[in-house]
Amino acid sequence: MYFRLIIFCVSLIAPVSSWAMEFSIERLDLRPIRPPTLHITATGEIQTGDTEKLKNTIEGADVSDVRDVLFMFDSPGGSLMESLRMGDYIADIPAIVSAQVGASDMPDAICASACVYAYIAADYRYISNDARIGVHRFGFTETDLDGNEGAAIGQAVSGILSEYIRSHRVEPDLFETVSLIDHNDILWVSRIDLEKWRVVTNGIYDEQASYINLNGKVALRMKQVAITGDSFLTLFCTKTGVAGVADLHEPELAAYGTFDLGIDDAWYPGDRWEVIDRSDMRGKVLFDMPSSIAQAAMRAEKFGARIVSSGGDLFFGFQQIIRDGLLNELIRSCPMQNQIAVRPMIDQHATDYPGADLTTDGIRDVSFAQCKAICMKSEQCNAVSYVQNRSWCWPKSGVERQRPTAGVISAFKR
Secondary structure, three states: HHHHHHHHOOEEEEEOOOOOOOEEEEEEEOOOOOOOOOOOOOOOOOOOHHHHHHHHHHOOOOOOOOOEEEEEEEEEEHHHHHHHHHHHHHHOOEEEEEEEEEEEEEOOEEEEEOHHHHHHHOEEEEEEOOEEEOOOOEEEEOOOOOHHHHHHHHHHHHHHHHHHHHHHHOOOOHHHHHHHOOOOOOOEOOOOHHHOOOOOOOOOOEEEEEEEEOOOOEEEEEEEEEEEEEEEEEEOOOOOOOOEEEEEEEEOOOOOOEEEEOOOOOOEEEEEEEEHHHHHHHHEEEEOOOHHHHHOOOOOEEEEEEEEOOOOEEEEEEEEEEOHHHHHHHHHHHHHHHOOOOOEEEEEEEEEOOEEEEEEEEEEEEHHHHHHHHHHHHOOOOHHHEEHHHOOOEOOOOOOOOOEEEEEEEEEEE
16 A cells, blocks of 8 residues: 555645746855855745756756755646655755745745745745745646545555654644645645744744753743754742753853843743853853732743843844643643632623723834733733734733723733
8 A cells, every 4th residue: 555655746826827846056156155055946836856866956066065945836736646755855965954935035925835845844934024935735637546545545644744744843833734734725825824834934943942850840941942052941949939940052252231031022031040161152041930920920821031232232032822721731730820819800802991091102113922921020010001013012000991892902911
């Protein structure tokens, strides 16, 4: 069955016109600023034999001293099996491999259907503002299969795709979504979901969170592997609450001013922290987590730490997506947190809370998650209203009345 699967003509075709895939290659040598880079543009439909064509293209180029390879994709899809072969070849390239959909000279580029599997084989994956990534379920081009044969082949292909997606550090949400979209339709995935599912990783290679044994006690270790270096956060309980050690990769000429903890892209200065080591381009900071930040962190979608220079214009650190509930679990297990009455915020869509504003002009250019995190940090704040199309946050002392309003989402502390 597996042999038949490999030779079976399975394809993924996006509902757009197609054209044969072509490869063009450019070598950029900017030494001594940076090592040489290969830029490979891949456009058109993926067809049988394209992996060999790509291999020949690269072998015909000057690859001496090349450290980075960048693929620029613009493809509606094509052969599923060929895209998997191409992905395996891309993953084995002995260089730092990045993939991008869209660029200044191809702003409306797409990577749809089978193209996605070649794209996610890269170490780092990017997408430009107007580009799109689309998915759907694979389909058979052969129609003379009985029901049992079709089901068996479908299960085998699903197993291959699921393992392939996992091996390239993509969340299972991608496979689950692919399985739900009819092969004659297509879903253009939002940037939020692309990043949440780790399809688009930007400069991040991998993120992990797990419990570890720290001097006989349970601690949470968060790790981010990025193109700029590896960084860690280790969080643990003390007699009075939550504390941690941030172990951050230092850039050249790193300067220390303040230490911040990040929640959903909002940053809050730590009030009790100290640098315990600086060596080998790493900085280690021991810190206590304020109870207000700990409460907000229990509902965080992202959490991290950074060092900011005295002038406030330079910083280094990281923030990673929380996927498994371990951060919430650890904080709840700490002594002080068990004594704090945590008041979660309840969302109300298409609803405004007029009046009771804590600020005269609101807070602009923040996300709804950041808006709620700001409120959670303040004892005076008990609710927020958020104007979605203007990214405008209005913290409030309470809810005096409610008014149905399109484009506004509100939340209150329960």
